[in-house]
Amino acid sequence: MDGLSSAASVIAVIQLTGGLVKLCGGYIQEVGNAREEILTLQRAITGLQDTLQDLQNNLQENKAKGLSTSSRLPSNITACLSDLQALEARLDPGKGKTLMRKMGLRALKWPLKHTEVEGLTQNLERYKSLFLLSLQVDQTSLMISLAQNTDRINQYIDLGKLEGAIDAGFESFSDRDEVECLPGTRTELLREITEWAFSPSSKSMFWLQGMAGTGKSTISRTVARSAKNRNHLGASFFFKRGEADRGNAKKFFPTLTRQLILWKPELRAGVQKALNDDPDITLKSLREQFEKLLLQPLLGLDQRDQLPQNTVIVIDALDECEHDQDVQNIIRLLSRLQEVKSLCLQVFLTSRPELPISLGFSEIGNHVYRDLALHEIPEEVTEHDIQLFLQHQFMKIQHDRKVPQDWPGDNIIQELVRVSVPLFISAATVCRYIENPKWEPRLRLAELLKNQAKYVSKMDKTYLPILTRLLDNQESDEREQQQLLQEFQDIIGVIILLAVPLSVNTLSPFLEIEVDQISNRLDFFRSVLNIPNNENQPVRILHLSFPEFLVQTTTKFRVDAPTKHKDVAKSCLRTMRRLLQRDICNLADPGARRAEINSLDIHQCLPSELQYSCQYWVHHLKNSHALSSDIEAVRLFLQKHFLHWMEAMSLLGLISEMMGMLDILRTMVSSGRLSI
Known part of the structure; x- marks a missing residue:
């Protein structure tokens, strides 16, 4: 008999043992005085069934390899099948008994004597041992054959090495x-x-x-x-x-x-x-x-x-x-x-x-x-993906926390998308904060929307490793580390608070720092800043959570926003004092209308750092904690350069904005923050 025929015979025996196990289970429920004998026989049948299942799996998996020992088992399998069929005939109560049970007559009786159960159990154990031995012999043979076919056993790689x-x-x-x-x-x-x-x-x-x-x-x-x-x-x-x-x-x-x-x-x-x-x-x-x-x-x-x-x-x-x-x-x-x-x-x-x-x-x-x-990648693509992510996460929270299905609503989802783009980690951080099992999710979301500082504080795992790399060099001494931190404050601290992004070539004269020095320091922050290869293009912040994190963190990288705004305001005043002058564009006709002046001439005469300073010095002054010495610098600037500043703002087409800036200065004076 070949391996396939042997496997078919084994399947027949397995099916029969399954039926016998169920029959024994029926007797256990109906007959109380022979419970231990029935359990003993049932365990013996189950043990044989497990061994036969292993044997059948081995025959099926290795049917093409010629299992010599298992292929010589047909007579034993046939004998086992015959003995089990005889046992089935003794145990099956037949339809008459079934009818009696349906009528409520408990007539089912255990048909085997104690000595018969012992004999049957021993016979089943003998078959089990025979089949198990055959299985072990064939598996050992397969392992030896496999080892011999692996180029030589002494070439086997110990992956532990x-x-x-x-x-x-x-x-x-x-x-x-x-x-x-x-x-x-x-x-x-x-x-x-x-x-x-x-x-x-x-x-x-x-x-x-x-x-x-x-x-x-x-x-x-x-x-x-x-x-x-x-x-x-x-x-x-x-x-x-x-x-x-x-x-x-x-x-x-x-x-x-x-x-x-x-x-x-x-x-x-x-x-x-x-x-x-x-x-x-x-x-x-x-x-x-x-x-x-x-x-x-x-x-x-x-x-x-x-x-x-x-x-x-x-x-x-x-x-x-x-x-x-x-x-x-x-x-x-x-x-x-x-x-x-x-x-x-x-x-x-x-x-x-x-x-x-x-x-x-x-x-x-x-x-x-x-x-x-x-x-x-286009922002609309990222927005779409983050929206799908947030919708999926909120559906999961709804299911897990029994929250109403109309929560949180499309408007809230869109707001979370807006504050997350382009950072998936930002959206994931929001969801982790809300789904914390210790807190009610609707309250957590409301709290987050009310106070986004809680969300920003969760971004330290994203930003701190990037900042720490600035000081990673083991060879730098304390003095060099302090210099690196100071350059971080002087360059990155300014970039995150600018009203509009500036290029490296504009930052250099504005901060009075060499272009190469700025570029060298920015190279450490390409993970959080969009730094173009063209030094005339503006350096942009990837996500608003970065400046918010720097302003709120308690680490050595903290940027004191009011102090830094004051520094930027000083840079603006210094730039304007240096570059502003009467008739800055050398116009032949001082009364020429703005529309008649070539815009290229304007941008050439008013470099980017001067344009920024003219537009935003009041913005930075307003957000600073100005001291009396700083206020004196403002007073002196206005006394000497007010008309020059007005001319520059006119050339830039920003007279209405200038009026708004003057209103802010008046408010600061009336509130006692500024005395001019």
């Missing part, structure tokens, strides 16, 4: 609560990434860059899930600052190699050779680890005239890897995976747009990678 970073891979236990993209969101972006991953003509790397809180890691997990579902996820590494080996590059390449071996077992021999040749390879430089553990084994794979298999490697949050040089080395080394021809290796990498990463990609050249900036 290839120690990876704990929980760095996709679906790790520590990230079990992290979410993926909600269906219906990021649709165009995910489609674009999928096309890149599976197109034979794609560049080998995809750099998804985005500022803090724009949802990069959520997208990474979604890309990893999609690749895994298609059986194309080769490896992944999710960096996380401050979490042991996930915060540095020490075990980066061993982790990727370990995962790729599990996905592509043919890599074992090449990696084993590397470990044999240099047992300390995992302690060597990143370049040596990459070349010997990853690149050379991959190059050694036999293509066998087959089309290369698409293999996606997901690297998330590279900016959270310590040591800038390691970050640049990782980018440079990963770009060399395009040398591998046996696999089509596609590296999907996410990070904030920080300087070391930008330098790393500029070094390898754009022929190797393509990039996409999340913060440059």
Whole structure:
């Protein structure tokens, strides 16, 4: 009898044992004086049933491998089936007994004597032992055969020697609560990434860059899930600052190699050779680890005239890897995976747009990678996705907390969308605050809308790591750290309080700080500021929660808003004193109408820093805690330059705005805040 026939016979016996277990159960309910004997027999039948199920699974899974021992069991299976059928005939009370029970007559009687139960139990145990032994023999044979077919057993890699970073891979236990993209969101972006991953003509790397809180890691997990579902996820590494080996590059390449071996077992021999040749390879430089553990084994794979298999490697949050040089080395080394021809290796990498990463990609050249900036996706697309996310989260809160379905209403959702765009982390922070099980969600939402400072305080997990990196350099002394903090206040502290964004080339004369010094300091804040490559374009804040956080935080990065407004007002007054003059545009006709003057001439004669100063010096003065010395500077400015200021405002077409500024000054004088 072949394996298939044996499996069919075993199934018949399994079905019969199931019926016998039910029959015994019926007797237990109806017959009280033989309960222990019935339970003993039922347990013996159940034990046989479990063994037969294991035997059937083994026959089914390995039907093509010729299980020698199990294939010689037909006679034993037939004998077992016959004995069980005889037992069924003894135990089945028949239709007559069923009719008696329906009429209320408890006539069911246990048909077996004590000695018969003992004999049957022993016989069933004998069959169980026989089948179990056969199962163990065949499984041992399969294991030996498998070991012999793995190139030689002494080539087997002990993956323990290839120690990876704990929980760095996709679906790790520590990230079990992290979410993926909600269906219906990021649709165009995910489609674009999928096309890149599976197109034979794609560049080998995809750099998804985005500022803090724009949802990069959520997208990474979604890309990893999609690749895994298609059986194309080769490896992944999710960096996380401050979490042991996930915060540095020490075990980066061993982790990727370990995962790729599990996905592509043919890599074992090449990696084993590397470990044999240099047992300390995992302690060597990143370049040596990459070349010997990853690149050379991959190059050694036999293509066998087959089309290369698409293999996606997901690297998330590279900016959270310590040591800038390691970050640049990782980018440079990963770009060399395009040398591998046996696999089509596609590296999907996410990070904030920080300087070391930008330098790393500029070094390898754009022929190797393509990039996409999340913060440059059209705002209406991001609004749509954040709205879907908020609607989904509030529906979940409604269900979990028994809140009315019309809560919170479309208007509130739209308001939350408005304050969140473009940060998904902002929307997620709002939802986490509201769904806290210790508090009533409707009250939490009302409290949040009334006092948004509560929400801003929750953003410290997003912003503090970025700010802390400014002082990360272990080699800097206390004096240098104080200088960095002062430059932070002088540059970032001003940018967050400006009435309108200014360019680096405008900030330089306005703050009296060199362009290179400003640019160098701004490079640390590309995750929270939109810094264009063109120094004539304005530097913009990504999200209003950043300046609000800096104004409210109690850390060393706190910006004292009134004091800083006073500093900016001083810069405005200094700029106007330096640049304002009579007939600033050198007009041939002092009585010329504004419409007759070339706007290019106006902007040339009134540079951007002067235009800003003329328009907003009162705004900053109003928001400052002006002292008597500051008020004296205002009085002297107005005495000497009032008409010059009026001329400049007229040229800018802002006379009506100037009247409003004078009203503010009058109010400040009447309230005692200003004495002119």
